[in-house]
Amino acid sequence: MERMLRGLPASPGIVAGPVHLLRWEVPDVPPRMVSESDVEGELTRFHDAVSGAQDRLRHVRDRAANQAGVEESKIFEVQITMLDDRALNSEVEGFIRERRSAEHAFDLVMLEWRRRFGRASAPMLRERVGDLMDLHIRVLGILLKLPDSDPVDLPKGSNAILVTHDLTPSLTVQLDRDAIAALATDEGTSTSHVAILARSLGLPAVVGLRDATTRLKGNERVVLDGTTGVLVVNPTDEEIAQARLRAEQAAILEESLRSEANVAAQLRGGERIFLRANVDIPEESELAARSGADGVGLMRTEFVVIGRTTMPDEDEQYRAYRRVVDAFAGKPVVIRTFDIGGDKLPVGGFPSEANPFLGWRAIRMCLDQPELFLVQLRALLRAAAHGDVRILLPLVVSVDEVRRTRALIAEAARTLDERGAVFRDRVQVGVMIETPAAAVAADTFVNDADFFSIGTNDLVQYTLAVDRGNVNLANRFTPLHPAVLRLIRQTVEAGRKRGLEVAVCGEMGSQPLTAFVLVGLGIRHLSVAPRAVPSMKRMLRSISAESAREAADAALASSTAAEAERIVRRLLQAAAYDLSPAELGLLGSETGDILGYAV
Numbered sequence: 321m322e323r324m325l326r327g328l329p330a331s332p333g334i335v336a337g338p339v340h341l342l343r344w345e346v347p348d349v350p351p352r353m354v355s356e357s358d359v360e361g362e363l364t365r366f367h368d369a370v371s372g373a374q375d376r377l378r379h380v381r382d383r384a385a386n387q388a389g390v391e392e393s394k395i396f397e398v399q400i401t402m403l404d405d406r407a408l409n410s411e412v413e414g415f416i417r418e419r420r421s422a423e424h425a426f427d428l429v430m431l432e433w434r435r436r437f438g439r440a441s442a443p444m445l446r447e448r449v450g451d452l453m454d455l456h457i458r459v460l461g462i463l464l465k466l467p468d469s470d471p472v473d474l475p476k477g478s479n480a481i482l483v484t485h486d487l488t489p490s491l492t493v494q495l496d497r498d499a500i501a502a503l504a505t506d507e508g509t510s511t512s513h514v515a516i517l518a519r520s521l522g523l524p525a526v527v528g529l530r531d532a533t534t535r536l537k538g539n540e541r542v543v544l545d546g547t548t549g550v551l552v553v554n555p556t557d558e559e560i561a562q563a564r565l566r567a568e569q570a571a572i573l574e575e576s577l578r579s580e581a582n583v584a585a586q587l588r589g590g591e592r593i594f595l596r597a598n599v600d601i602p603e604e605s606e607l608a609a610r611s612g613a614d615g616v617g618l619m620r621t622e623f624v625v626i627g628r629t630t631m632p633d634e635d636e637q638y639r640a641y642r643r644v645v646d647a648f649a650g651k652p653v654v655i656r657t658f659d660i661g662g663d664k665l666p667v668g669g670f671p672s673e674a675n676p677f678l679g680w681r682a683i684r685m686c687l688d689q690p691e692l693f694l695v696q697l698r699a700l701l702r703a704a705a706h707g708d709v710r711i712l713l714p715l716v717v718s719v720d721e722v723r724r725t726r727a728l729i730a731e732a733a734r735t736l737d738e739r740g741a742v743f744r745d746r747v748q749v750g751v752m753i754e755t756p757a758a759a760v761a762a763d764t765f766v767n768d769a770d771f772f773s774i775g776t777n778d779l780v781q782y783t784l785a786v787d788r789g790n791v792n793l794a795n796r797f798t799p800l801h802p803a804v805l806r807l808i809r810q811t812v813e814a815g816r817k818r819g820l821e822v823a824v825c826g827e828m829g830s831q832p833l834t835a836f837v838l839v840g841l842g843i844r845h846l847s848v849a850p851r852a853v854p855s856m857k858r859m860l861r862s863i864s865a866e867s868a869r870e871a872a873d874a875a876l877a878s879s880t881a882a883e884a885e886r887i888v889r890r891l892l893q894a895a896a897y898d899l900s901p902a903e904l905g906l907l908g909s910e911t912g913d914i915l916g917y918a919v
């Protein structure tokens with residue numbers, strides 16, 4: 321077997337440890353018929369498997385309640401109840417009475433139920449598809465006597481490397497951070513939700529390994545390098561020693577960067593850059609504040625909803641937003657309204673839409689469900705009484721969406737006023753520029769938006785028609801494509817004419833190479849992963865506005881992303897001559913993987 325598995329770097333850090341292989345996928349079930357005399361035995365086998373799965377789920381629920389919280393553990397309570405469903409049980413029993421084996425009967429029913437729920441018009445039913453899938457896998461696993469590989473019950477300090485096909489919301493809630501030291505997945509790219517989550521949790525991760533779960537048996541040790549995107553299987557002593565050394569060097573670099581946390585982010589020549597942090601999980605906000613960020617440039621509130629069966633109520637949301645506001649004492653905190661849908665963890669499961677990325681999600685879903693949206697808006701206005709909260713709207717394509725949101729903000733304020741609550745109604749409302757429509761028509765927003773924040777992850781995806789999470793397309797996900805750069809330039813110009821702040825909160829701002837181009841395009845507000853704040857400050861302090869402008873001009877004049885990248889790389893090394901290629905994130909090959917994308 322190939323000992324070096326190459327994927328995509330998703331979250332930095334180097335870890336050596338045992339593999340914990342989690343094959344969370346529906347196993348193949350051979351269609352087996354049984355004799356009449358075996359029917360009773362098959363019925364018993366089915367019922368035993370169901371109660372076995374329920375016992376296991378109770379255990380998982382208790383564990384998740386301790387680790388992640390009672391609300392987060394409720395997803396398992398729902399699954400336990402679903403297994404008691406009379407209709408489900410009687411359909412399986414019916415098939416068994418037709419002399420099908422227990423696993424064959426259960427498989428048929430679950431396939432049908434998943435299809436039916438997926439097509440249901442009621443969102444509550446569609447949301448259950450993810451749970452049905454979990455149950456399908458869990459009960460079949462027992463019937464087929466497959467090894468139980470839930471990521472629970474790993475001893476504390478196992479330092480295990482969780483290898484899985486993809487990370488679903490229910491698996492995410494189970495992640496035991498005392499036992500799991502790093503993540504590796506077959507699916508995903510550096511901008512998919514697993515990668516974002518890993519970075520938030522500070523867990524080193526490699527994604528997009530394609531077939532690691534089939535290549536590995538589960539009894540190996542590996543070195544995972546989240547900085548280069550490599551997994552070394554059964555490393556030699558020397559490889560382990562090298563990995564330790566690189567981990568120590570990285571720790572020393574991080575320590576020295578931390579000591580500079582309070583130095584301002586400014587260009588050589590003195591121009592100020594506002595470097596804010598992306599905070600996805602409220603619990604991480606104190607740590608993020610210590611990184612030296614000038615506030616929060618993007619809080620992804622959908623992570624407050626992750627893996628839950630019900631939406632958090634107003635008080636719970638208020639507490640989550642307030643925690644971030646308090647941690648950043650008085651600095652701007654940009655909170656994005658729910659961006660649920662696509663690859664973004666809706667409550668209880670994934671919506672089954674033919675084209676989720678073009679689907680009923682984000683601002684569209686919120687505006688269509690004002691009762692849900694108003695809860696969030698009230699929580700935000702209450703949190704705004706304690707700091708500089710700014711509201712950011714995702715996936716906007718038309719100014720109507722901003723106007724309708726403003727009307728709802730006014731309604732939320734009226735309700736709070738009637739209630740005598742403490743709140744602030746004057747909050748800035750910004751628009752995410754993450755669709756080509758919003759970028760091309762950026763000028764149409766300037767009277768209704770207080771600021772722009774460019775979401776380059778989606779802007780690249782929608783402009784190039786490249787699914788950001790599809791590993792087979794990772795080398796086509798090129799932020800330096802001329803179309804993307806022109807859209808960014810156009811947005812900056814539209815904002816500048818009206819004196820609006822134009823920030824970038826996508827991954828493009830977190831990579832020195834692309835951030836260099838963004839600064840050259842006139843961006844002065846960047847929001848990056850908290851861990852990237854100190855190194856980005858160092859990089860910004862080594863470049864001048866002129867060198868960045870030269871890089872942006874050269875990139876805009878290039879006819880391909882590869883050409884732009886070659887030139888910008890050279891210009892960055894020349895401009896930031898005092899920094900090493902490692903400090904500039906330029907350790908990959910000539911094109912492609914330095915941006916975190918496959919080659």
Ligand code: PEP
Binds near residue numbers: 778
């Ligand atoms: C983006 O699209 O660039 C962005 C910042 O939002 P998200 O990654 O959450 O879609």
Ligand code: MG
Binds near residue numbers: 714778
């Ligand atoms: Mg986005």
